[in-house]
């Protein structure tokens with residue numbers, strides 16, 4: 001057998017007999033496992049440190065409970081890569097990026113003056129890394145009311161949305177354009193190309209709810225099924241499905257949530 005075949009065979013045997021945690025170690029998946037409240041957090045520090053400001057901590061759990069991925073990553077234009085956007089404080093103050101909402105209207109701004117002329121300075125709320133900041137929104141309070149899952153944030157986000165625990169806004173004045181309804185694309189199964197590994201059921205519909213179409217097409221996936229083959233290894237390395245799964249959506253550790261189709 002070739003080395004890769006031996007590896008695959010080993011994986012399949014392991015999948016059958018060993019708990020996921022142990023398997024993940026064998027697979028080299030044993031990165032530091034973030035705590036549920038840290039999962040999906042992005043530290044942004046292109047400029048802050050150099051200007052003696054604490055780095056910015058952006059929390060996906062809090063924002064994705066309110067907005068679609070598409071709204072931020074397509075309409076507002078955040079890169080899908082930590083520190084990839086390179087927004088500055090000036091950009092934000094001009095009403096771009098974080099400032100699209102953190103302007104004292106949709107959400108708190110850098111400085112707020114109330115009707116009595118009292119000024120509140122909110123720098124620490126964003127520039128929070130390494131600081132003891134008291135936040136208005138507490139993760140564990142939020143999670144209590146949510147359908148739960150094992151990995152990632154420990155929240156079943158799909159169910160939370162389907163059951164209206166969270167309402168996802170997909171439009172922001174000045175950034176989004178009114179879009180005509182797009183015909184729902186086909187649901188399909190993806191073959192795991194391994195006899196004993198359960199195939200994957202991929203729901204276009206469930207993904208489009210959060211991601212629209214533009215988050216995946218054409219940059220991550222071509223629009224012809226099977227036109228660009230990829231492997232599990234690439235997914236583990238943060239490509240294709242792995243771009244979102246592991247960093248923001250439920251992690252790759254959760255094999256059974258993708259490999260769901262009953263093996264005949």
Ligand code: HEC
Pocket residue numbers: 044045046047048049051053055056086087088089090092098099102109110111121122123124125126127
């Ligand atoms: C809504 C979130 C948010 C708030 C509130 C905020 N900032 Fe920032 N700020 C950012 C982000 C994001 C960056 C880019 C971070 C980076 O790459 O280092 C940034 C960058 C900076 C930088 C780095 C240099 C530059 O010009 O971009 C400074 C200095 C700064 N902010 C000062 C402040 C001060 C002072 C306040 C309070 C009056 C404040 N910020 C409030 C999000 C925020």
Ligand code: HEC
Pocket residue numbers: 042043044058060063064067068069070071072073078079080081082083084085086087210243244247248249
């Ligand atoms: C409120 C805006 C907002 C929403 C909503 C949002 N994101 Fe993000 N996302 C960001 C920002 C900001 C960054 C960091 C970009 C940077 O540092 O330049 C980011 C980064 C990412 C990254 C890169 C992470 C890394 O560690 O490199 C991925 C992947 C991602 N987002 C996926 C998603 C998915 C999937 C959803 C929906 C479930 C989502 N985002 C919802 C603003 C958002």
Ligand code: HEC
Pocket residue numbers: 056057058059062063066067072076097098099100101102106107108125126134135136137138172
């Ligand atoms: C699409 C709108 C939107 C964008 C873009 C956005 N936010 Fe927010 N953010 C919100 C809303 C709404 C809240 C909830 C405010 C509240 O509870 O008062 C929030 C809350 C927060 C909080 C929590 C404060 C607390 O006390 O719990 C932080 C920190 C934060 N945002 C940082 C950022 C940073 C940093 C960026 C840019 C990288 C950003 N946000 C981009 C809408 C947005």
Ligand code: HEC
Pocket residue numbers: 182183184185186204207208211212213214215216217221222223224225226227228229
């Ligand atoms: C989470 C990522 C994701 C999102 C979001 C998404 N797609 Fe796809 N789409 C895929 C994948 C994966 C394939 C298969 C590509 C492959 O096999 O190379 C695909 C394939 C397709 C195909 C080709 C189907 C075929 O049988 O050849 C069409 C058409 C398509 N998508 C349309 C859409 C439309 C329209 C939307 C928005 C409503 C959308 N997609 C949203 C991931 C996505």
Ligand code: HEC
Pocket residue numbers: 152157158190200201202203206207210211215216220240241242243244245248249250257258
């Ligand atoms: C653009 C980001 C993105 C990409 C790329 C992506 N997903 Fe997802 N996926 C999500 C989000 C967001 C959810 C909602 C659940 C969550 O956040 O944990 C989700 C949910 C799922 C679910 C759960 C469905 C259910 O019924 O419980 C499966 C299975 C899944 N994805 C498989 C895949 C596969 C397979 C691929 C690659 C072909 C893929 N995803 C690519 C973002 C993405």
Ligand code: HEC
Pocket residue numbers: 008011012015023024027190191192193194197200229230231232233235241242245251252253254255256257258259
């Ligand atoms: C986000 C969804 C997702 C998760 C989570 C996931 N897989 Fe996969 N897996 C896929 C997709 C999609 C393919 C099909 C790739 C292709 O076309 O060959 C695949 C293929 C495979 C294959 C076939 C060989 C190969 O490289 O393509 C094996 C073995 C495999 N996965 C093992 C695992 C194991 C073990 C885990 C858990 C530690 C896991 N997968 C978690 C989506 C996932």
